[in-house]
Amino acid sequence: MTDGPKMKPELKMQAEVQSDVRKNPRRIAFILRRSSPYVKAQDDGRVMTYPTALARFIIALEVAFVLLVWISLLANAPLEGIADPMHTPNPAKAPWYFLGLQELLHYFPPMVAGVLVPGLVVGALIVIPYFNINIEGESLWARDRKRRLMIVGVALVLFCIFLLVFDVIVALVPTILIGGLMLWSARFSPESPKLFHRWLASKPLSFWIMSWFLVELTILTVVGTFFRGPGWSWVLPWQS
Amino acid sequence: MATTIKSEFERIRNTEVWRTIFRSGSGSSNLHRSQAVQQNIFLHLFSVKVRSRALEFSPTWYLGALTLSTFFILIATGILLMFYYHPSVPQAYADMKDLQFVVASGVFLRNLHRWSAHAMVFLVFAHMFKVFYRGAYRPPRQFNWVIGVFLLLITLLLSYTGYLLPWDQLAFWAVTVGSNIAKAVPLMGKQIRFLMLGGNEVNANALLRFYVLHCVILPLAAILLVGVHFWRIRKDGGLYVPEKKQL
Numbered sequence: 001m002t003d004g005p006k007m008k009p010e011l012k013m014q015a016e017v018q019s020d021v022r023k024n025p026r027r028i029a030f031i032l033r034r035s036s037p038y039v040k041a042q043d044d045g046r047v048m049t050y051p052t053a054l055a056r057f058i059i060a061l062e063v064a065f066v067l068l069v070w071i072s073l074l075a076n077a078p079l080e081g082i083a084d085p086m087h088t089p090n091p092a093k094a095p096w097y098f099l100g101l102q103e104l105l106h107y108f109p110p111m112v113a114g115v116l117v118p119g120l121v122v123g124a125l126i127v128i129p130y131f132n133i134n135i136e137g138e139s140l141w142a143r144d145r146k147r148r149l150m151i152v153g154v155a156l157v158l159f160c161i162f163l164l165v166f167d168v169i170v171a172l173v174p175t176i177l178i179g180g181l182m183l184w185s186a187r188f189s190p191e192s193p194k195l196f197h198r199w200l201a202s203k204p205l206s207f208w209i210m211s212w213f214l215v216e217l218t219i220l221t222v223v224g225t226f227f228r229g230p231g232w233s234w235v236l237p238w239q240s
Numbered sequence: 241m242a243t244t245i246k247s248e249f250e251r252i253r254n255t256e257v258w259r260t261i262f263r264s265g266s267g268s269s270n271l272h273r274s275q276a277v278q279q280n281i282f283l284h285l286f287s288v289k290v291r292s293r294a295l296e297f298s299p300t301w302y303l304g305a306l307t308l309s310t311f312f313i314l315i316a317t318g319i320l321l322m323f324y325y326h327p328s329v330p331q332a333y334a335d336m337k338d339l340q341f342v343v344a345s346g347v348f349l350r351n352l353h354r355w356s357a358h359a360m361v362f363l364v365f366a367h368m369f370k371v372f373y374r375g376a377y378r379p380p381r382q383f384n385w386v387i388g389v390f391l392l393l394i395t396l397l398l399s400y401t402g403y404l405l406p407w408d409q410l411a412f413w414a415v416t417v418g419s420n421i422a423k424a425v426p427l428m429g430k431q432i433r434f435l436m437l438g439g440n441e442v443n444a445n446a447l448l449r450f451y452v453l454h455c456v457i458l459p460l461a462a463i464l465l466v467g468v469h470f471w472r473i474r475k476d477g478g479l480y481v482p483e484k485k486q487l
Contacts, residue, residue, distance in 0.1 A: 045292040050276040050283065053290045060302045064309035068359060072351035079340065082333040083412035085441065092413035095403050097361050097396060102417065110424030125389045128372070129382035137375060210372055217365075 090230045099224030100217055106232050107168045121213070134206045141186045141201065149186050156183070170223050174215040182208045285467060287474045294479035299374065303367035308466070310360040315459070317353040325405070327451035329444040332407040357399050364395045376480035384472040387465055394462045401454035404447060415450070416442050 047053065094102050104113035128134055140148065156179040163172040185200035192198050229235030252258055253266040264275035274288040293299065324343055325335045339346030368388060371377060377385035404415045419437055423429040438445030473479060 046289040047292045047295065048270060048273045048277075049286050049288055049290055050273050053286070053295060054283075056295055056302075057305050057308075060305040061309040061312065064306050064359070065313060068310070068313060068352060068356050071355045072348055075351065075355070076347060077351045077354035078410055079336055079406060080409040082330060083407045083409060083442075085412070085443075087409075089409055089413055092417050094414050094417045095400060096358070097365075097399070098418060101421070105421070110421055111426065114421035114424045115426070122389065122393065125368075125392075126386050129377040129379070129385045135378050207373075210369070214369055 091228060091232055093224070093228075096221060096225050099228075100220035103170065103220045103224040103228070104168075107166050128206065131206075133204070137204045137206070139190060139202050140182070140205045140208065142190075145186065149183070152179075153183060170220060171216055174219050175212065178208065178212040178215055285470045285474065287478055291478055291481050293481045299481055300479065301366075301370055303363055303370050307360060307363040307367055310356045310363060311462070311466070313356045314353060314360060317349055317356065318455070318459075320349055321353055322455060327405070327448050329407060329447060332405060332447060336406045336408065357402060361395055361399050364392050368392060374480060374482065378480075381472070381476045381480060384469060384476060387469050387472065391462065391465050391469060394458055394465065398454060398458045398462065401450040401458065404442070404450045405454065407447060412442055415446070419446075 093099060101113060101118060104117060107113070108117075140152075156175070160172060160175060160179075163169075163175060181200070185203060188194075188197040188201040190198060190201045192201060226237040227234060250266070253262075259265050262276070263279040264272055266272070277283045277286060277288045321339075324339055324346065326332060336350075339350050343349070371385065371388065400415070400418060404411045419433055419442065422433040422436060425432055434440065436446075436449070437443070438449045
């Protein structure tokens, strides 16, 4: 017998970790209450970007392409006579996405409709994510219900009077609609049995403002595009 | 048939030329697929994996992807249109007539560019409202929302500058109406308008300025910001997917 290194059987290395935590506890991390890492459980089904997500994008590209080619085969882009500074068409209209603004120019001085309003809109859009009220997304009526109801009511009435003074019926109708819906939503509790009522009651202020903006934008653009004729007078699209 | 195409494609992927172009090489393990994204200068803006729920239709309606699609179509058709266009008066209008009667598929080319432009403006707005109603602007994605607002403005400017280029009555008066609004800016309205038009009225100088803005400056700005926009999606933790509601 040679004196080789003797293996002690009880010191054999074990590669696997016991799966029973109670028998074999292992410390992974301390989680202190104050500095606990903010981990939210998420359903984390993930797929590879290549090829799955990329294929989805290519399908979207193809759908857009096919639709637009189809439209381009059916409808020709407008082309009128050569530009003539001496001959003003009536009405002279901006591109459709500016017709909402042009409609406002009909009621307000250019300083207001052309500079102040678009400036405010862009400014408001930029600051949306920097206001806590928009981050929390708490229901408008969750706290101070009575006081808020009064503020919103007074603000709405004042704004409607303002629109009436300037004769902006086009903007007044959506304001009354959205404002009415907003005030009506205060009647419902977030625990209301009806889904639609619960949905209305849960909406924050930013939702109402943005929805008002969306409806105004749509209606002003549609009116400017289809319902305005010579001298910016009211015409019906099927009569011109 | 399908297997023939597949094996042929595999053969091409294994050629030396292919492997010098695409650094990820052949193979279809998840490692290779990760590398196909990571090691590609365009794709590396994106993350290697995405949440499968982010690929469903309802969270996004694919509005961002569709907007990018129209932007690609606009770049492709726009480059082709530039081959036939001179930004000068009255040649610009004559070029429109050439597109109509002389250039093969010229009408189709112009149609596709025009309708895609309208579609892009519409889709950018739709994308913005969809992101708002999902609440996807919340932290940590605040700044990507701001970039998005600037991309909206660039899109509007791109469309507006392109509107003048045909130099027909529609173009001329639409831009006249628009540029008159600039005059209303307090204190320096006239100067802004002069800078914009290169003169006191819409004329050949304005056409040249709008052309340069439309074909060089604004597209470059858009491409740059779109790059940042996509990169921020990855950095901010992927597309926003709301948590499943607790029952």
